[in-house]
Amino acid sequence: xxxxxxxxxxxxxxxxxxxxxxxxxxxxxxxxxxxxxxxxxxxxxxxxxxxxxxxxxxxxxxxxxxxxxxxxxxxxxxxxxxxxxxxxxxxxxxxxxxxxxxxxxxxxxxxxxxxxxxxxxxxxxxxxxxxxxxxxxxxxxxxxxxxxxxxxxxxxxxxxxxxxxxxxxxxxxxxxxxxxxxxxxxxxxxxxxxxxxxxxxxxxxxxxxxxxxxxxxxxxxxxxxxxxxxxxxxxxxxxxxxxxxxxxxxxxxxxxxxxxxxxxxxxxxxxxxxxxxxxxxxxxxxxxxxxxxxxxxxxxxxxxxxxxxxxxxxxxxxxxxxxxxxxxxxxxxxxxxxxxxxxxxxxxxxxxxxxxxxxxxxxxxxxxxxxxxxxxxxxxxxxxxxxxxxxxxxxxxxxxxxxxxxxxxxxxxxxxxxxxxxxxxxxxxxxxxxxxxxxxxxxxxxxxxxxxxxxxxxxxxxxxxxxxxxxxxxxxxxxxxxxxxxxxxxxxxxxxxxxxxxxxxxxxxxxxxxxxxxxxxxxxxxxxxxxxxxxxxxxxxxxxxxxxxxxxxxxxxxxxxxxxxxxxxxxxxxxxxxxxxxxxxxxxxxxxxxxxxxxxxxxxxxxxxxxxxxxxxxxxxxxxxxxxxxxxxxxxxxxxxxxxxxxxxxxxxxxxxxxxxxxxxxxxxxxxxxxxxxxxxxxxxxxxxxxxxxxxxxxxxxxxxxxxxxxx
Amino acid sequence: xxxxxxxxxxxxxxxxxxxxxxxxxxxxxxxxxxxxxxxxxxxxxxxxxxxxxxxxxxxxxxxxxxxxxxxxxxxxxxxxxxxxxxxxxxxxxxxxxxxxxxxxxxxxxxxxxxxxxxxxxxxxxxxxxxxxxxxxxxxxxxxxxxxxxxxxxxxxxxxxxxxxxxxxxxxx
Amino acid sequence: xxxxxxxxxxxxxxxxxxxxxxxxxxxxxxxxxxxxxxxxxxxxxxxxxxxxxxxxxxxxxxxxxxxxxxxxxxxx
Numbered sequence: 001x002x003x004x005x006x007x008x009x010x011x012x013x014x015x016x017x018x019x020x021x022x023x024x025x026x027x028x029x030x031x032x033x034x035x036x037x038x039x040x041x042x043x044x045x046x047x048x049x050x051x052x053x054x055x056x057x058x059x060x061x062x063x064x065x066x067x068x069x070x071x072x073x074x075x076x077x078x079x080x081x082x083x084x085x086x087x088x089x090x091x092x093x094x095x096x097x098x099x100x101x102x103x104x105x106x107x108x109x110x111x112x113x114x115x116x117x118x119x120x121x122x123x124x125x126x127x128x129x130x131x132x133x134x135x136x137x138x139x140x141x142x143x144x145x146x147x148x149x150x151x152x153x154x155x156x157x158x159x160x161x162x163x164x165x166x167x168x169x170x171x172x173x174x175x176x177x178x179x180x181x182x183x184x185x186x187x188x189x190x191x192x193x194x195x196x197x198x199x200x201x202x203x204x205x206x207x208x209x210x211x212x213x214x215x216x217x218x219x220x221x222x223x224x225x226x227x228x229x230x231x232x233x234x235x236x237x238x239x240x241x242x243x244x245x246x247x248x249x250x251x252x253x254x255x256x257x258x259x260x261x262x263x264x265x266x267x268x269x270x271x272x273x274x275x276x277x278x279x280x281x282x283x284x285x286x287x288x289x290x291x292x293x294x295x296x297x298x299x300x301x302x303x304x305x306x307x308x309x310x311x312x313x314x315x316x317x318x319x320x321x322x323x324x325x326x327x328x329x330x331x332x333x334x335x336x337x338x339x340x341x342x343x344x345x346x347x348x349x350x351x352x353x354x355x356x357x358x359x360x361x362x363x364x365x366x367x368x369x370x371x372x373x374x375x376x377x378x379x380x381x382x383x384x385x386x387x388x389x390x391x392x393x394x395x396x397x398x399x400x401x402x403x404x405x406x407x408x409x410x411x412x413x414x415x416x417x418x419x420x421x422x423x424x425x426x427x428x429x430x431x432x433x434x435x436x437x438x439x440x441x442x443x444x445x446x447x448x449x450x451x452x453x454x455x456x457x458x459x460x461x462x463x464x465x466x467x468x469x470x471x472x473x474x475x476x477x478x479x480x481x482x483x484x485x486x487x488x489x490x491x492x493x494x495x496x497x498x499x500x501x502x503x504x505x506x507x508x509x510x511x512x513x514x515x516x517x518x519x520x521x522x523x524x525x526x527x528x529x530x531x532x533x534x535x536x537x538x539x540x541x542x543x544x545x546x547x548x549x550x551x552x553x554x555x556x557x558x559x560x561x562x563x564x565x566x567x568x569x570x571x572x573x574x575x576x577x578x579x580x581x582x583x584x585x586x587x588x589x590x591x592x593x594x595x596x597x598x599x600x601x602x603x604x605x606x607x608x609x610x611x612x613x614x615x616x617x618x619x620x621x622x623x624x625x626x627x628x629x630x631x632x633x634x635x636x637x638x639x640x641x642x643x644x645x646x647x648x649x650x651x652x653x654x655x656x657x658x659x660x661x662x663x664x665x666x667x668x669x670x671x672x673x674x675x676x677x678x679x680x681x682x683x684x685x686x687x688x689x690x691x692x693x694x695x696x697x698x699x700x701x702x703x704x705x706x707x708x709x710x711x712x
Numbered sequence: 713x714x715x716x717x718x719x720x721x722x723x724x725x726x727x728x729x730x731x732x733x734x735x736x737x738x739x740x741x742x743x744x745x746x747x748x749x750x751x752x753x754x755x756x757x758x759x760x761x762x763x764x765x766x767x768x769x770x771x772x773x774x775x776x777x778x779x780x781x782x783x784x785x786x787x788x789x790x791x792x793x794x795x796x797x798x799x800x801x802x803x804x805x806x807x808x809x810x811x812x813x814x815x816x817x818x819x820x821x822x823x824x825x826x827x828x829x830x831x832x833x834x835x836x837x838x839x840x841x842x843x844x845x846x847x848x849x850x851x852x853x854x855x856x857x858x859x860x861x862x863x864x865x866x867x868x869x870x871x872x873x874x875x876x877x878x879x880x881x882x883x884x
Numbered sequence: 885x886x887x888x889x890x891x892x893x894x895x896x897x898x899x900x901x902x903x904x905x906x907x908x909x910x911x912x913x914x915x916x917x918x919x920x921x922x923x924x925x926x927x928x929x930x931x932x933x934x935x936x937x938x939x940x941x942x943x944x945x946x947x948x949x950x951x952x953x954x955x956x957x958x959x960x
Binding site: 167170173174177178180185531537538539541545 | 887890891894895897898900901904905925926929930933934937938945948949952953956957
């Protein structure tokens with residue numbers, strides 16, 4: 001699509017009808033500040049985007065020169081050539097002048113298409129505008145000033161670009177569907193699991209734990225992102241200030257030494273383990289002083305043992321005596337004389353009974369006689385006395401009913417054995433303290449060295465050649481930035497290990513839960529879930545691949561343009577960084593030189609960068625739509641300076657695409673007389689215009705303002 | 713016949729409510745081990761750890777101080793037999809054999825007639841009761857020493873060696 | 885090549901199909917139509933989803949889920 005002409009009528013400083021006829025290719029509009037460039041741009045902006053602030057658009061001069069009750073139109077018209085037909089779109093409204101004021105009415109947008117035969121067909125203006133300049137293209141066709149060239153300061157920029165120019169846009173719905181299908185399949189498994197599982201409470205607990213851990217992990221991830229961006233900001237500051245340091249190399253050497261010392265310190269610190277209170281228990285250090293107590297115990301037990309033994313044997317003896325006494329008592333009570341000394345033994349008595357003869361009294365003792373019975377009785381008594389009666393045993397007394405003390409004896413001897421290891425504890429403790437003390441000494445020395453290096457570093461920064469005040473500031477900030485970045489790095493490390501830890505816990509819980517799932521839910525549900533899980537991964541990864549393809553393409557094209565614009569200067573390149581924050585993809589643009597981020601480029605470099613990107617987008621759009629579209633810029637290269645501007649314009653000229661660019665360069669003023677600088681002749685262009693306010697005019701009276709256009 | 717030790721283990725000893733604040737301040741229930749804990753002054757992972765510590769402190773320093781009758785007695789939830797068992801703590805070891813040492817210390821320091829126990833003149837229950845009183849008395853003494861230290865210097869416990877130092881006065 | 889076939893094939897390039905499901909390169913269908921006849925469940929499921937999402941009529945989440953589970957139900 002090519003813009004053939006733009007007609008502005010009674011719009012701000014354009015009184016009456018003013019026509020711009022454009023060529024395909026580079027069209028340059030020159031105008032000093034205030035002469036009407038910006039108003040031209042605003043007219044186009046209104047045409048493209050609409051706007052109802054009509055009162056602010058009316059030409060003051062037109063208003064003045066119209067009589068009350070008369071009306072006039074305010075309009076902006078664009079005529080384009082697209083696909084061999086001419087189309088025009090006009091936005092306008094009518095102004096009716098009254099005595100003191102004016103009324104606005106009839107705001108409209110009219111579209112007209114002229115066929116090859118010359119037939120003019122009216123169309124819906126908005127629809128025609130969309131055909132002539134599709135909305136996604138329109139976004140990238142109009143740029144006011146240098147500051148608006150940065151399209152990536154908008155978080156949604158990437159998504160807008162992808163949606164307009166990349167096939168990656170088709171993959172969003174797969175992502176959504178994949179996630180939703182997976183979610184449903186997982187819910188089905190969970191539901192059945194929960195219902196069937198014998199371990200219902202455990203399952204519920206696991207589910208809750210998993211949710212909690214997920215949330216915890218998200219929080220940590222958020223904190224990580226924040227810390228990371230803090231770190232980058234600090235790095236940027238540090239880099240900026242290091243530019244003022246003359247002796248950059250020495251600084252780098254010192255910084256490396258400082259880094260090395262810090263890591264040595266960290267290493268030493270990491271081996272020091274001072275969980276002394278825990279060692280009291282886990283390594284039994286608390287028993288180091290126990291020996292005396294054990295002595296007391298062992299002695300007590302020893303005495304207990306001997307007392308016990310003594311008591312027991314006294315008791316046994318007494319019991320023995322008692323038993324003897326008892327027996328004696330019993331025999332006396334029962335009137336039985338014990339066998340006197342010399343009484344024949346059992347064998348003799350049996351012999352006597354057999355022989356029926358008493359050898360003691362030396363007379364016969366026939367069976368049935370008293371003598372015989374007497375011997376028999378004594379023999380019986382004798383035999384009885386030998387076998388203890390059960391009844392007596394039951395009445396036998398016991399001294400110690402329990403034996404609690406046996407265990408105490410055992411304890412005493414076991415602990416006696418372990419006393420040796422207790423004694424070793426003392427040397428163990430001593431060793432650990434010595435170890436820690438040595439490490440601490442090492443750390444102290446390292447920290448002393450560190451201080452010296454830091455002092456040296458400050459000297460180097462101090463000896464740089466910039467003004468004293470600025471230097472003092474930088475020095476002050478530099479040290480604190482270095483400290484801050486250290487603590488931020490520590491923070492990052494801690495967060496990363498926390499993240500690892502919580503991810504591990506989460507994985508473990510999920511694994512536990514899935515073990516129950518496999519038990520409790522039907523295999524069909526589980527297989528479905530697994531398939532849908534994999535499908536979600538495939539959809540997600542493929543979308544990322546497509547996004548990355550687009551970004552790579554964009555980056556390549558941008559750098560091609562960028563290098564042309566910057567032909568003699570900067571040797572770096574534009575890098576597109578993709579970041580996923582909370583599920584949304586975001587793009588930031590960096591300038592890199594030799595693989596390192598180039599912080600704080602000057603405005604000229606920034607503008608070149610943005611221009612490179614914009615031209616790259618324009619190329620992508622052309623490829624996609626198989627049609628090219630014009631771009632309109634208002635003073636885009638103020639920071640370039642005249643020479644670079646000339647080169648830039650030549651570059652644009654060579655692309656051959658229609659670009660309408662407004663400049664205030666190339667105009668010189670002498671005593672309010674303007675003229676075009678001769679350098680402008682060297683600028684290759686297809687068409688050039690010069691905007692000038694009609695003179696004389698009163699800058700305080702808008703009704704005297706009228707911009708005239710002349711071709712150059 | 714259950715051994716005296718086994719029966720004793722099933723009990724939970726008391727501590728004086730006067731020292732509840734020490735348990736709250738110095739022991740943390742659960743959470744990870746490490747330097748982070750000590751910087752908050754929480755040296756002990758569980759309440760019974762502090763209890764054990766206070767007992768040994770009182771024992772070595774010979775601070776025998778029974779809980780006064782007018783003070784309310786509190787107990788926590790772990791029976792002695794669980795003290796030091798490894799459970800799920802990562803990075804900790806099992807120290808349940810310290811229970812034996814506590815027991816022998818109590819037997820050594822308590823005035824009980826073990827002969828009478830074996831004879832059956834006094835009951836197992838009575839003996840265990842006496843042992844527990846000894847346990848409570850030394851612990852109470854130990855807790856008092858800790859409390860006094862804290863009053864003299866509230867930040868004393870922020871160092872990693874504080875409890876080690878207190879109990880190892882003779883060694884270091 | 886219709887867009888749905890381009891999209892389908894971009895999914896088939898994912899490593900999971902080779903590593904986890906051990907599908908050989910030559911067994912991967914080149915069009916959605918072909919894939920609908922596939923014996924490999926995950927391939928056919930993806931073909932199903934692509935066919936529905938690229939058709940001119942929009943399908944609701946619930947309806948798509950139903951179609952997918954119905955197919956897997958019969959296949960597993």
